Amino acid sequence: MEQAMEIAKLWFRNEHVTATVMQPKVAKVLCKNKEYILKRTGSIKQLLVEFDVLKQLYEKEIKVQKVVKTENDEQYVLYKEKYYCLYEYVAGSVLEIKDTNKLERLASTIGEEIANLHKALHSVNSDHELIKRDLYKIVFEWAIPILEKNEHAHREVIQKMERMHTAFKEMVHPLPRQIIHRDMHLSNVIFKDDKLEGFIDFEILENNVKIFDLCYCCTSVLSELFSDERLREKWLHIVSKVFEGYYKQNDLTKEELKAIWYVMLSIQIIFIAYFVQLPNLLKLNEEMFFWIFAKKEDIEEIIEGIVKV
Known part of the structure; x- marks a missing residue:
């Protein structure tokens, strides 16, 4: 600047x-x-x-x-x-994602704080027109066409999404919508002495499915841990704690709980399309897509452990 x-x-x-x-x-x-x-x-x-x-x-x-x-x-x-x-300036620091012991300890707090933010955002009345996003359309009318036109995008990513096209639409369509932060990675959550000091970077606020923020928080953590297999294996436990903390403070519907895996995949598709011209980031996000895809039962199991669906 x-x-x-x-x-x-x-x-x-x-x-x-x-x-x-x-x-x-x-x-x-x-x-x-x-x-x-x-x-x-x-x-x-x-x-x-x-x-x-x-x-x-x-x-x-x-x-x-x-x-x-x-x-x-x-x-x-x-x-x-x-x-x-x-x-x-919000004084404090962002959590070091690779310090997974600390992250596991604070994951429930992160979930609770996002839940409190969501409850407040749900009651906000904006006099100004808010951007409304349709997650289904973003995936199938924006992201997938970009991948189809690009020779570097992995064909199997497209094929897997096309095969679940109908299921994705049925899962995402009924999800509760509201104002969300939309950029809920942990660099935008400032802590001090293990307590929240503040949320920052609200520039891309929008109306979208509520669980997008939660799923984005979790996939952004995975992107930091993914290259280290030992740390990657701790991700599911971190996810369970984030959702557990959230659920204590703000309800999630049965539809939301069942759609978490689908929304996580949608976030990966968005990033794959966004980074389609950057080989290293494209490859990372494609590998994350396949990894999350393969973890469907594990993700559903930890969510069921939080509340009986």
Whole structure:
């Protein structure tokens, strides 16, 4: 992010400010010994949805990043035809996924906190139009056609999805929908002393099937562990603890419990399509797809262990 300091000055006009670029669209800002996160955003429409939802979550006492207004009471600024916003920095750290002992210990807490977030999101009323996604259409009308056109995509991935086309539609269609975070990997869940400090990165909030967040959290953990067979074998236990914690705080319907394997596969299909031009990531996500596919009975068994379906 070029000129991060100059942009940050739009919030802190007469203060000494330092800015450190962390990613192309993200910088950490320091002013008066307090840290902030400066972001360049894309869609102003989606940004307004995010602000509206974050405000309501904060009022419901959910731990989320807080938007910082300018001296003119604006939630964002326009600088050289691009939109920027500032958030209070959520102090703490992300969990080290490969520290599976700690992850197993905190997995139930992660599930509980996602459940509490979902309950709050379910009661949010947004004045701004929220993006609505149809998971079935994303898989079969967006992702699969991309794979069919690409010579590098594994044909067996496509064949397996085509064979379960009808079952997938029947499983996904009745699932409860609501506002979800949509980017629920553990880099967006900040902990301090084994307690949640806050959820961050709500930029791609959308209306979708509720269990997408839970399944995405679990598959993102698998992607970090997958290359180490010893760690990979701990994944099912971590998944059971995440869902166990969630179920304590927020109900899951019979339909949701039966659809978890299908939604996990759908997430892998989305990533395979997304990374179709990047050989290493394509291969990883295809291998994860086949691995999850083969673990159907194991996944269903641990879910049944949480609650009798």
